[in-house]
Amino acid sequence: xxxxxxxxxxxxxxxxxxxxxxxxxxxxxxxxxxxxxxxxxxxxxxxxxxxxxxxxxxxxxxxxxxxxxxxxxxxxxxxxxxxxxxxxxxxxxxxxxxxxxxxxxxxxxxxxxxxxxxxxxxxxxxxxxxxxxxxxxxxxxxxxxxxxxxxxxxxxxxxxxxxxxxxxxxxxxxxxxxxxxxxxxxxxxxxxxxxxxxxxxxxxxxxxx
Numbered sequence: 001x002x003x004x005x006x007x008x009x010x011x012x013x014x015x016x017x018x019x020x021x022x023x024x025x026x027x028x029x030x031x032x033x034x035x036x037x038x039x040x041x042x043x044x045x046x047x048x049x050x051x052x053x054x055x056x057x058x059x060x061x062x063x064x065x066x067x068x069x070x071x072x073x074x075x076x077x078x079x080x081x082x083x084x085x086x087x088x089x090x091x092x093x094x095x096x097x098x099x100x101x102x103x104x105x106x107x108x109x110x111x112x113x114x115x116x117x118x119x120x121x122x123x124x125x126x127x128x129x130x131x132x133x134x135x136x137x138x139x140x141x142x143x144x145x146x147x148x149x150x151x152x153x154x155x156x157x158x159x160x161x162x163x164x165x166x167x168x169x170x171x172x173x174x175x176x177x178x179x180x181x182x183x184x185x186x187x188x189x190x191x192x193x194x195x196x197x198x199x200x201x202x203x204x205x206x207x208x209x
Contacts, residue, residue, distance in 0.1 A: 005098045012101050016093070020058035021046040023065055026149055030069050035145055040152055047156040051202035052121040052164035056096045059128045059157050063089035066149060070135070073146070077138050085131050092124060103203060114203050118168065121204075125161035129154050167204055 008016070017023055025042050029035045047058055063085050070082035096117060103109035132154035139147035 016097050020061055022058040023061035026062045027065050035148055043152040051204045052160050053203045055160040056124055060089040060093035081135050122161045122164040125157045129157035
């Protein structure tokens with residue numbers, strides 16, 4: 001992917017929070033320091049409806065919130081993971097979020113960038129899943145809210161990683177990178193009509209509404 005990129009402004013970042021939904025749920029749970037089964041179900045529901053590209057964005061925004069929370073827990077291993085998660089989250093949302101916003105809001109898309117996201121999404125989500133798994137294991141018996149959030153994010157990132165790989169494997173025909181994206185852009189990206197609170201677009205072929 002091309003780097004460096006124009007940073008997301010406050011309005012663009014805010015629209016990603018609203019569209020992703022998951023970070024808003026996680027922020028609420030952390031602030032209230034408790035959760036219910038319904039809360040955890042809401043995390044799964046909000047993340048499961050996304051295509052892999054928005055799932056990366058949702059995981060990134062959620063991961064950044066969780067990383068900030070982990071920095072307040074007196075545990076050396078969690079401090080290391082918090083730093084790793086924060087770095088991963090910020091880099092991912094600035095990279096994927098920028099491309100997603102440009103394509104879906106402004107109708108500006110670079111075929112190579114989108115090709116790279118489609119092909120790297122599974123690996124990125126797999127990395128997130130691994131970090132969340134480590135956090136969940138360490139937080140078991142230490143911080144139940146953190147454990148529940150991290151475990152939910154882990155399962156969803158793992159599922160999305162598998163989904164991204166399946167979409168790529170099953171995409172047919174598979175044109176050359178120089179011709180088209182491995183998974184063609186949806187028609188809506190040709191004439192975008194962005195909305196801030198509904199997931200209408202995806203850089204992948206399959207749409208989630």
